[in-house]
Amino acid sequence: MRRAQLIERLGFDGIWVGDSVGRANWPVPDPLAWLTAAAAATTRIELGTAVIQVPLRHPVELAQRLMSLDALSGGRFAAGLGSGSTLADFEAVGVPYDQRFHILAEALPLIRRLCGGERVGAAQLTPWPDRTGGPPILVGSWHSGVWVRRAASQYDGWIASGFFTTFRQLRDGIQRFRDAGGSRALVATITVNLDAPSTPFDADSRFSLECGPAEAAERLQRLSELGYDDALLARANHSSADLPEAALSAIRALLPRA
Numbered sequence: 001m002r003r004a005q006l007i008e009r010l011g012f013d014g015i016w017v018g019d020s021v022g023r024a025n026w027p028v029p030d031p032l033a034w035l036t037a038a039a040a041a042t043t044r045i046e047l048g049t050a051v052i053q054v055p056l057r058h059p060v061e062l063a064q065r066l067m068s069l070d071a072l073s074g075g076r077f078a079a080g081l082g083s084g085s086t087l088a089d090f091e092a093v094g095v096p097y098d099q100r101f102h103i104l105a106e107a108l109p110l111i112r113r114l115c116g117g118e119r120v121g122a123a124q125l126t127p128w129p130d131r132t133g134g135p136p137i138l139v140g141s142w143h144s145g146v147w148v149r150r151a152a153s154q155y156d157g158w159i160a161s162g163f164f165t166t167f168r169q170l171r172d173g174i175q176r177f178r179d180a181g182g183s184r185a186l187v188a189t190i191t192v193n194l195d196a197p198s199t200p201f202d203a204d205s206r207f208s209l210e211c212g213p214a215e216a217a218e219r220l221q222r223l224s225e226l227g228y229d230d231a232l233l234a235r236a237n238h239s240s241a242d243l244p245e246a247a248l249s250a251i252r253a254l255l256p257r258a
Contacts (some may be wrong), residue, residue, distance in 0.1 A: 001041035003240060010245070010252050014046035016080070016188065016232045019053050022092025026237045032065050039073035047077045050159055050188040050232050051140030053084030055100045056093050059107035060123045063114040063134070070115075070135040071128045080159050080188070081108065082140030083147075101147075108155070112137060138184065143173030152182030162190035162207040163234075167222065170207060174227050186230040187223060192216070193235070194250055209233065209254075217254045224255070 007015055015038050017031040035047045047069070054062065070077045083100040084090065090097040114125045115134025127134060136156035141147035143165055151158035158177050160170055170187060177185055191208045198212040201219060209216040223231055233251065235243060243251075 001037050004038035004041045004045070006245060007248065008042045008045040010248050011257055012045065012248075012252055014048055014078075014230065014232070015042075016048040016050040018050055018189070018234070019084075020086075021053070021056055021089045023086050023088040024237075032069055035077065036069055036072060039069065039076065045076070047073055048138075048232075049078075049080045050186070051080035051082040051138075053089060053100075054081050054107050054111075055084055055095050055103035056089060059110045060114065060120075060125070062107075063111040064125050066111065067115055067125060067127055067131065067134050071131045075131065075135075077135045078138055078156075079135045080138045080140050080186075081111075082159070085164075108137065108139070112155075138186065140188065143169045144176065148173060148176050148182075149180045152177050152180035157184030157186065158182055159186045159188050159232075160228075162187050162231075164189075165207060166205060167201075167203040167207050170223070170228070171203075171226055178227060184230075185228050186232060187228050188232040189234050190231055191235065192233040192251060194247070213250060213254065220255050 004015055015035070017029070017034050019031050020028045031049045031052060035049070039047055052062070066079050083104040087097050090100065110120050113120050114123060115127060117127050117132055138157035138159050139147055139151035139155050140159040141151065143160055148158055160173055165173070174185055187207065191210055193210045194213050194216055196210040198215040201215070207219070207223070209219060211219070220231055
C-alpha cells in the first residue's frame, strides 16, 4: 500500500499487475488481491491487470472478482484479460494448454454479460447500481491475428507485449488495431533498467527500456508516435530497494506529463 501511494504521488498514471500461476521461483501475488490493496491506499491512479489468464479461472467466479474490484476502486480498474501463453501455468492448475483460445473465446462474452447484470445459465451476478457493466475489458494478445481485431471491434482495448514483440511488430499491430476501429492500445511488459548500457535502437529486437535515460525517452517517444496510448513498464522480481523513489522519479521523467 505504501508503494502504491508512492507511485501515485510521483505522478504515474497507473499500476498494472501481471499474472503467474506456478511458473516463477519467487513469490508472485494474486493480481486482484494486490490491486485491492492498492485501491484502498490510493485515490486517483488507474489500476489494471496485464493480463489475467482467463482459462485458468472459472469465468463466473472471475467475473465476480472483477466486478468487486471495479466497485471497490470507484471505477478505476481496467481488466486486461487474455488466453495465457506459458505451459507451466496451465499444467499447475490442470487446464489443457491447447484449448486456451477456445476457452477464452467462450469466457469473455460470458464475463461481459454477467458484469452487465444478465443471467447466464444458472448464474446471475447483480452489479452495484453505479457500476453496472463492470470494468472495461482490454484483450491481451500478440500483434497479429483474430484477437487484435476482436479487441478492436468487441472490447475496450488491446494490450500488446513489449517483452515478446519487436518495434516493427508493434508498428504492424497498432495499424491492424486502428484499421479495425480500435480505441485504446497499450504495450505491457516493457522491461526497464536505466542503468543498463545504451545500445543503438533496433526495430527488429524486442522492445525494452534497458538503456540510458536519453535513449529510453527516445524509444518511448517512438512508441507514442506509433499511436500507443500507454506504456506499462516492468522489472521482474524487484524490491523497493531495486527501484527506490529516485529511480522511479527518473523513470517518470522520461516522458512529460499529459
